[in-house]
Amino acid sequence: MNDPLQVQAYAAADFAASDQALVECIEQLLQQSGERLGAGDCLVDLGCGPGNISERLARHWPTCQVVAVDAAPQMIAAAESNRRRAGIARERLRYVLSPLPWHGLQSRASLIVSNSLLHHLHDPQKLWSGLRLLAGRRCLVVHRDLRRPPSALALDQLCERYVADAPEVLQRDYRASLQAAFTLEEVRAQLRDAQLAHLQVRELEDRYLEIHGWITGCQAGLDQSSA
Known part of the structure; x- marks a missing residue:
């Protein structure tokens, strides 16, 4: 998504409620597992767009480093502008222009998130294989996206x-995004193909999917004996 009109529209749109809900979901999942994110942890935001969620991650976990990745130069430019305006240091929030899978942070991430990324990918395995490359010894992954409506009428509604x-x-x-989105069963099949079938997939509200869980040991590209 690199059209200037699209970038401008998305940067100006108010997604505050859904963005904050994602951060709160992450916090809840951490608490349920008795985990905390702190100094030395790296948080990765894939398909970061103009950086709305990236900034929230940086503010909510101020001792962590956030690395945010997007394939669209215009989106990265908008995100950098927003970062400077927000006064967040580049050492704490770094934007990277790259398609997926991104190989720049192998086996270091403690958290990997994406929001409305999956339906943009012609090959969903570029996301799921990327998780396995990026995830550290114990990494929480949380991904939200639209789900495809069951009919043309539901789409219109x-x-x-x-x-x-x-x-x-x-x-x-x-x-277009709703039409390109996946169903719950399609995502489960993708995860089985990626050997990530243990991740939870659930429907949220009338239009979303959420995928979450922990990647550990050999599932993060590490030898299971060292986990």
């Missing part, structure tokens, strides 16, 4: 409910 008053570019992209 979702568009009317959520983007009827949005700019035309967002209306068009939202419809």
Whole structure:
């Protein structure tokens, strides 16, 4: 997504509620597992767009390093501008221009997140194989995306409910995103193919999927005996 009009529209849109909900979900999953993120931990945001979630991660876990990756130069430029405006040091929040899979941080990540990335990928395994490359010894992964509606009528209803008053570019992209999104069973099949079938997949509300769980040992590209 590198069209200047798209970048401008997404940067201006208000996703605060859903972005904060993702951060709260991460915190809840950490607490349920008795884990904490702190100094020395690296948090990775894949498909970061203009950096909304990346900034929230940096603020919520101020002693961690956040590395955010996107394949669109215009999005990275917008994210860098937002970072400077927010006064967050580059040492704490670093943006990387790269397609997936990204190999720049092998076996170091303690948290890997993405929001509305999966449906943009022609090959979903670029995301799932990337998790295995990036994840450290014990890494929480949390991914949210749209799910494909079961019918054309359901598609129309979702568009009317959520983007009827949005700019035309967002209306068009939202419809296309819903059409390109995956179902719960399709994502489960992708995870089985990637040997990540232990990750949990659930439907949220009337339009989302959430994938979460922990990658450890050989599932993170490490020898199981060293876990």
